[in-house]
Amino acid sequence: MAMPQSANAFKFDLVANAGAARAGVFVTPHGPVETPAFMPVGTLATVKALDPDDLVQMGASMILANAYHLHLRPGDDVVREMGGLHRFMRWDRPILTDSGGFQVFSLAQLRTINEDGVEFQSHIDGSRRFFTPEVVMQIERNLGADVIMQFDHVIPGQSDEPTARDASERSIRWLARCLAEVQRLEITQPLEDKTPQALFPIVQGGIHSGLRREAARAIADMHDWPGFGIGGLSVGEEKPAMYEMLEVVDDALPKTHPRYLMGVGFPEDLIEAMRRGVDLFDCVAPTRMGRNGAVFTRDGRLNIKRAEFRTDPRPLDADCDCAACSRFSRAYIRHLFVSDEILGLRLLSLHNVHFLLSLARQARQAIKTGDLETWARDWLSRYQTTSPLAV
Amino acid sequence: MAMPQSANAFKFDLVANAGAARAGVFVTPHGPVETPAFMPVGTLATVKALDPDDLVQMGASMILANAYHLHLRPGDDVVREMGGLHRFMRWDRPILTDSGGFQVFSLAQLRTINEDGVEFQSHIDGSRRFFTPEVVMQIERNLGADVIMQFDHVIPGQSDEPTARDASERSIRWLARCLAEVQRLEITQPLEDKTPQALFPIVQGGIHSGLRREAARAIADMHDWPGFGIGGLSVGEEKPAMYEMLEVVDDALPKTHPRYLMGVGFPEDLIEAMRRGVDLFDCVAPTRMGRNGAVFTRDGRLNIKRAEFRTDPRPLDADCDCAACSRFSRAYIRHLFVSDEILGLRLLSLHNVHFLLSLARQARQAIKTGDLETWARDWLSRYQTTSPLAV
Numbered sequence: 178m179a180m181p182q183s184a185n186a187f188k189f190d191l192v193a194n195a196g197a198a199r200a201g202v203f204v205t206p207h208g209p210v211e212t213p214a215f216m217p218v219g220t221l222a223t224v225k226a227l228d229p230d231d232l233v234q235m236g237a238s239m240i241l242a243n244a245y246h247l248h249l250r251p252g253d254d255v256v257r258e259m260g261g262l263h264r265f266m267r268w269d270r271p272i273l274t275d276s277g278g279f280q281v282f283s284l285a286q287l288r289t290i291n292e293d294g295v296e297f298q299s300h301i302d303g304s305r306r307f308f309t310p311e312v313v314m315q316i317e318r319n320l321g322a323d324v325i326m327q328f329d330h331v332i333p334g335q336s337d338e339p340t341a342r343d344a345s346e347r348s349i350r351w352l353a354r355c356l357a358e359v360q361r362l363e364i365t366q367p368l369e370d371k372t373p374q375a376l377f378p379i380v381q382g383g384i385h386s387g388l389r390r391e392a393a394r395a396i397a398d399m400h401d402w403p404g405f406g407i408g409g410l411s412v413g414e415e416k417p418a419m420y421e422m423l424e425v426v427d428d429a430l431p432k433t434h435p436r437y438l439m440g441v442g443f444p445e446d447l448i449e450a451m452r453r454g455v456d457l458f459d460c461v462a463p464t465r466m467g468r469n470g471a472v473f474t475r476d477g478r479l480n481i482k483r484a485e486f487r488t489d490p491r492p493l494d495a496d497c498d499c500a501a502c503s504r505f506s507r508a509y510i511r512h513l514f515v516s517d518e519i520l521g522l523r524l525l526s527l528h529n530v531h532f533l534l535s536l537a538r539q540a541r542q543a544i545k546t547g548d549l550e551t552w553a554r555d556w557l558s559r560y561q562t563t564s565p566l567a568v
Numbered sequence: 569m570a571m572p573q574s575a576n577a578f579k580f581d582l583v584a585n586a587g588a589a590r591a592g593v594f595v596t597p598h599g600p601v602e603t604p605a606f607m608p609v610g611t612l613a614t615v616k617a618l619d620p621d622d623l624v625q626m627g628a629s630m631i632l633a634n635a636y637h638l639h640l641r642p643g644d645d646v647v648r649e650m651g652g653l654h655r656f657m658r659w660d661r662p663i664l665t666d667s668g669g670f671q672v673f674s675l676a677q678l679r680t681i682n683e684d685g686v687e688f689q690s691h692i693d694g695s696r697r698f699f700t701p702e703v704v705m706q707i708e709r710n711l712g713a714d715v716i717m718q719f720d721h722v723i724p725g726q727s728d729e730p731t732a733r734d735a736s737e738r739s740i741r742w743l744a745r746c747l748a749e750v751q752r753l754e755i756t757q758p759l760e761d762k763t764p765q766a767l768f769p770i771v772q773g774g775i776h777s778g779l780r781r782e783a784a785r786a787i788a789d790m791h792d793w794p795g796f797g798i799g800g801l802s803v804g805e806e807k808p809a810m811y812e813m814l815e816v817v818d819d820a821l822p823k824t825h826p827r828y829l830m831g832v833g834f835p836e837d838l839i840e841a842m843r844r845g846v847d848l849f850d851c852v853a854p855t856r857m858g859r860n861g862a863v864f865t866r867d868g869r870l871n872i873k874r875a876e877f878r879t880d881p882r883p884l885d886a887d888c889d890c891a892a893c894s895r896f897s898r899a900y901i902r903h904l905f906v907s908d909e910i911l912g913l914r915l916l917s918l919h920n921v922h923f924l925l926s927l928a929r930q931a932r933q934a935i936k937t938g939d940l941e942t943w944a945r946d947w948l949s950r951y952q953t954t955s956p957l958a959v
Contacts, residue, residue, distance in 0.1 A: 222903065226910040229895075251878065251903040258879050259899050267895050487642065488649050504620075504658050508650050512613065512642040519617040519913060 186373045187323075187403040189435045195549035197427050197454040200541045203239075203404070203435045205271040205323040206372045207263065210238045212435060212456040213540050215447065215533040216273060218464065220246050222256070222266040225464045226519075226526040229267050235499060235531040236538070238270055239323075241459045244316045245277030245284070245308075249301050253319035261321030261368070273324040273459075276313050278348075278379070278408070279440065282331035290330065292347065310354035314376075318362050322374065326406055326439075327355040329379045334413035341383030344409075345392045348381045349399075356400060377437060379406035384418040386425045393429035404435040407455070411441045420449055427454035444473060444536055444560060448553050451540050458537070463529030468522045470514050473532040476563035481525065486511040499531035500524075577764045578714075578794040580826045586940035588818050588845040591932045594630075594795070594826045596662040596714040597763045598654065601629045603826060603847040604931050606838065606924040607664060609855065611637050613647070613657040616855045617910075617917040620658050626890060626922040627929070629661055630714075632850045635707045636668030636675070636699075640692050644710035652712030652759070664715040664850075667704050669739075669770070669799070670831065673722035681721065683738065701745035705767075709753050713765065717797055717830075718746040720770045725804035732774030735800075736783045739772045740790075747791060768828060770797035775809040777816045784820035795826040798846070802832045811840055818845035835864060835927055835951060839944050842931050849928070854920030859913050861905050864923040867954035872916065877902040890922035891915075 186206045193200040203210040217224045217232060220243045224232060232240065242262055247253055259265045262272055281288060285297035285306075294309030310328045317325035329348040332340055359376050368374075378396045382388030396405070407426055410419045423438070430436060437457035438450050447458055463473065470482045474494035481493070492502035493510065501510065501524040513521030536556075543552035577597045584591040594601040608615045608623060611634045615623060623631065633653055638644055650656045653663055672679060676688035676697075685700030701719045708716035720739040723731055750767050759765075769787045773779030787796070798817055801810045814829070821827060828848035829841050838849055854864065861873045865885035872884070883893035884901065892901065892915040904912030927947075934943035 221907045221909060222900070223909045223911045228911060228914065230891075250907050251899070255879055255899065255903075259881060259897060265897070265900055265903075267900075488646055490650060500621075506650060506656070508642070508646065509613075509656055509658075512646075512656075516612045516641050518612060518614045519910060520614045520619060522910060523619065523914070 187375045189404065189433065191433070193545045193547075195544040195547055196452065197424075198451050198540075198544050198549050199432075199454060199456060200544040201435065201456060203456070205239070205375070207269060207271045207323050208238065210271055210457075211538075211541060213447070213451045213537045213544075214238060214457055215537045216241045216457060216459040217530045217534075218459050218461045219266065219268075220461070221250065222247060222262060224526075224530070226468065226522045227464070227530065231500065231523075231527055232268075232530070233270075235527070235534055237530070237534055239273060239457075240268060240270070241273050241275060242266075242320065242322065243275050243277065243280065244313060244320060245275075245280035247274075247320055248277070248316050249299050253316045257319035257321065261370075263321065271324070272322040273437075274317050274320050274322040274326065275439070276317065276326040276328045277308060278326075278329040278331045281308060292350075294328075310351040311358045314355050314358040314362060318359075318366060318368070318374065321368055321372070323372070324375045324377055324404065325359075327352045327376060327378050329381060329408055331381075331409055331412070332383060334384065334409065334411075336383050338383075338385050338388065341381070341385050341388050345381040345383070345388050348379060349392060349395050352378045352396065353399065375403040377404050377406045378402055379408040379439070380426055380430070381409045382422070383409060384414045384422060386421065389422050389425045390429045393426050397429070397431055402434065404437060404457075405430050406437045406439055408439045410438065411446065416446075416449075419446075420453065423450055423453035423455065444533065445557060447533065447536060448540065448557060451537075451544075452549070452553060458533075460533075463533055464526040467525035467527075467529040470525065471529075472525060473529050475559060477560055481507065481511050482514050483511075493525075493528050494532070497528065497532065497535070499528050501528040578766045580795065580824065582824070584936045586935040586938055587843065588815075589842050589931075589935050589940050590823075590845060590847060591935040592826065592847060594847070596630070596766070598660060598662045598714050599629065601662055601848075602929075602932060604838070604842045604928045604935075605629060605848055606928045607632045607848060607850040608921045608925075609850050609852045610657065610659075611852070612641065613638060613653060615917075615921070617859065617913045618855070618921065622891065622914075622918055623659075623921070624661075626918070626925055628921070628925055630664060630848075631659060631661070632664050632666060633657075633711065633713065634668065634671065635665050635704060635711060636671035638665075638711055639668070639707050640690050644707045648710035648712065652761075654712065662715070663713040664828075665708050665711050665713040665717065666830070667708065667717040667719045668699060669717075669720040669722045672699060683741075685719075701742040702749045705746050705749040705753060709750075709757060709759070709765065712759055712763070714763070715766045715768055715795070716750075718743045718767060718769050720772060720799055722772075722800055722803070723774065725775065725800065725802075727774050729774075729776050729779065732772070732776050732779055736772040736774070736779050739770060740783060740786050743769045743787065744790065766794040768795050768797045769793055770799040770830070771817055771821070772800045773813070774800060775805045775813060777812065780813050780816045781820045784817050788820070788822055793825065795828060795848075796821050797828045797830055799830045801829065802837065807837075807840075810837075811844065814841055814844035814846065835924065836948060838924065838927060839931065839948060842928075842935075843940070843944060849924075851924075854924055855917040858916035858918075858920040861916065862920075863916060864920050866950060868951055872898065872902050873905050874902075884916075884919050885923070888919065888923065888926070890919050892919040
């Protein structure tokens with residue numbers, strides 16, 4: 178069951194450990210990703226409000242796009258015709274595509290799930306669609322990302338054990354179908370530039386330790402995967418439950434491969450998950466919150482629209498060297514927001530994404546120097562206790 | 569009646585002539601402006617959807633901001649407290665502020681005009697405001713632009729002669745009050761950095777040649793102005809009437825100073841006005857149209873949302889080297905628009921502004937080489953006759 182094209186194209190080199198935390202380099206056909214890493218989310222082949230040049234400038238290495246959204250608009254066939262995602266959106270570094278399992282669960286209407294797949298209505302125009310593992314692998318092949326996620330069955334975060342078992346076991350059966358289809362497509366539909374794709378499985382199991390452990394082991398036994406996704410977390414469950422699941426999965430998965438915690442997250446979540454062996458993250462929070470005026474700073478979160486910032490000459494975050502903080506005052510950015518100016522959306526998205534990229538870089542450094550625990554404690558203490566308006 | 573601070577800070581050097589057209593250099597305290605020049609409009613201290621770095625990269629030299637809008641949001645007092653417009657918006661090249669005469673005419677509600685000034689309701693919150701020449705000079709001083717426009721009485725483009733005469737003569741009386749107030753403020757309220765400001769008068773007179781000639785002469789006789797505004801055009805009158813007015817004003821104004829045609833415009837208008845001796849332009853069209861999906865190209869205007877562009881791999885304009893055309897396909901930009909992605913707004917705004925800046929640079933070159941008429945005829949012929957979808 179080897180994936181011959183990808184055998185040499187993907188590898189993960191561990192550089193350092195600190196407890197369960199790891200610093201590594203995930204090598205892909207479009208270049209290396211130093212881990213831990215935060216992947217900005219470009220749902221529709223654009224990281225909202227940002228230019229690809231902004232992302233390069235702030236040192237983003239890998240970004241995410243979404244199979245569900247791109248299948249609906251502009252169509253994965255269009256993206257393939259335009260030379261694949263990298264060419265279409267002018268991003269020549271690594272890309273990962275999510276499979277749509279989460280979007281079918283969270284966005285689509287009138288969802289019907291059976292063993293074959295999921296029938297649903299598009300959230301754009303209500304058109305009926307049917308996603309199976311095979312259909313989704315074709316979509317992700319058309320998009321042509323470096324890493325493609327399996328199609329999985331996502332459930333609410335607090336689902337009971339029988340519901341979670343049903344979804345987890347179905348996801349594992351779907352994984353086998355995804356793998357078979359990827360192998361078939363590699364032969365029947367080679368990509369124009371022959372760039373191999375890495376299929377990542379997704380460990381499900383809700384908030385049930387036993388299910389998580391079983392899933393991780395079943396998946397690891399199925400195939401020599403280039404990396405592992407951890408899904409179905411940060412979807413409504415309590416934080417301690419998420420942390421517990423991460424510890425279980427860390428134990429059960431091989432230490433030799435990258436782990437990607439899907440849809441997480443906030444700065445504090447990144448730190449807690451890195452401490453539990455996670456290497457890759459993605460989340461819409463920095464851009465979505467940025468468009469709403471929320472700003473991550475070393476001293477906690479602030480809302481730029483507040484009247485206190487009307488004549489505040491300071492940058493958003495005195496410790497930040499992003500393209501917003503190195504140029505503009507809080508007063509100016511507040512004015513942009515109050516006046517509904519587009520530049521405001523861009524500057525806060527830029528700052529927040531830079532903040533998470535920088536956080537992951539700092540953590541990597543702390544892992545390498547062996548100071549992760551001290552660094553994490555100090556970082557969280559300042560972030561969680563300082564009142565941002567007081568600084 | 570000299571303006572001592574500005575005596576050396578502003579000058580206009582004519583480099584070449586071609587008929588009535590001129591190539592020059594308008595020197596300001598924040599640097600030179602090579603004319604003819606298009607000034608991108610940053611109404612609220614931001615050129616909509618663009619970053620100041622975008623504007624520098626595309627070679628914009630002078631931009632415009634608006635006294636009416638900035639008085640309402642964030643308040644000209646706030647801008648002054650933040651160090652003036654240049655510092656507030658991080659633009660260290662020249663800025664011109666419009667006086668609000670046009671906005672009071674076009675945006676405000678329940679407007680009452682008398683000899684003292686204009687009482688109106690804010691279009692934001694309905695609050696009552698009273699603009700006089702003196703109030704507006706204070707606002708423009710607080711903003712701290714290089715060039716400040718007089719407060720004038722703007723009327724609809726097709727107003728009859730008595731109405732146009734009344735407004736033009738009032739504007740000239742208000743000009744004298746603006747000048748006196750600027751001279752008073754220079755002494756009583758020196759700007760922190762002592763940077764002088766140049767007050768530009770505005771020639772009004774509707775579409776009535778006699779009024780335009782009278783206004784131009786009365787204004788030129790009043791003071792040795794550093795430059796002249798031409799207002800009340802492109803506000804609903806026919807194009808031939810606008811061109812005729814430009815010829816009358818060109819004859820009546822001294823040839824030695826820059827002329828700024830306010831609120832114009834479209835590529836064809838720029839060319840026709842440059843042929844009639846205009847040096848400076850501004851217009852919201854490139855950014856406003858860009859946000860609606862309209863694109864200027866050498867072969868005419870196109871609408872990026874059209875289905876024909878769904879898989880079109882070509883740039884917006886094959887002759888363009890802007891940051892959109894040098895990277896992205898029509899197919900990608902269409903996708904961004906269809907999906908309401910912010911990057912689409914930025915890319916089309918960027919392209920359209922670049923298009924007008926580049927047009928003015930090409931015209932300048934043609935004036936210098938003496939080929940303006942041939943260049944203009946060829947440019948307009950291709951722009952007005954080619955079907956953009958056929959190219």
